[in-house]
Ligand SMILES: [Zn+2]
Ligand SMILES: [Zn+2]
């Protein structure tokens with residue numbers, strides 16, 4: 001994540017609606033991946049320009065700027081009322097239930113964080129209103145947290161552009177229980193988004209016979225029965241799990257899950273390394289420096305992060321072992337992402 005500053009010099013953060021220091025309103029502009037400070041008027045958001053004169057035309061703010069989402073993004077599609085991220089949400093939990101407004105806010109905040117990395121990587125973001133099988137999110141509840149809904153068990157997952165997330169994942173308590181039940185100490189809402197969007201981009205980016213062949217060489221044959229593989233994983237775990245081949249235990253359940261887990265890690269690395277660079281802790285900017293240099297740098301940064309966490313009595317921030325096989329998979333993802341954004345730029 002980049003750092004952002006208000007015109008007054010105060011550091012501000014991705015989700016801030018206004019500057020705590022000077023009171024200026026803030027708006028994130030996804031088209032330039034940067035934050036404007038200025039003033040909300042009846043006609044829209046008017047950015048203050050650097051030389052002090054307010055020459056900018058008013059810009060459209062996201063309809064969800066109000067409670068409970070408090071989204072501070074600008075709308076870049078002139079036909080839309082919502083920002084590029086909020087537009088992808090189709091279903092939200094019932095807001096009359098006490099915890100749901102906060103859950104929705106947390107989910108949208110993580111989704112916007114996810115989108116900053118998609119924008120950085122220049123990946124295509126077409127939603128379900130724009131194309132068939134476009135990106136769409138459904139935030140659902142099940143009986144475990146709301147006895148009034150019909151669904152017994154909402155499973156987080158992806159199918160043909162549609163990403164389903166259990167809204168309760170936004171609760172610290174639920175997340176903690178799931179961490180223990182599933183043996184996933186690193187489980188986070190952002191991690192869910194990054195994993196599921198990996199499935200979405202598999203559909204979009206593994207789109208030629210050559211690429212599919214290269215995918216199978218690294219991740220295995222995705223044609224093997226997916227439902228059976230997952231059922232086996234949830235019933236028996238992964239008895240033959242070989243840690244050097246996979247980034248996580250879950251990745252060994254099926255080639256699709258290996259891809260999604262590795263993709264999520266690719267996004268963790270790109271975003272966290274960008275943060276390290278923006279705070280002056282590293283000089284190896286992902287996507288500017290070549291893969292091998294920023295990948296080695298990541299190992300160093302992850303080590304520092306874990307050591308800092310241990311000093312604070314927390315669990316490791318990045319409890320993963322990066323092996324040569326995992327590196328080849330990440331490198332493949334890097335190549336696929338590059339080839340897409342190059343095509344988009346020509
Ligand atoms: Zn300020
Ligand atoms: Zn929005």
Ligand SMILES: [Zn+2]
Pocket residue numbers: 195196199256257260
């Ligand atoms: Zn998955």
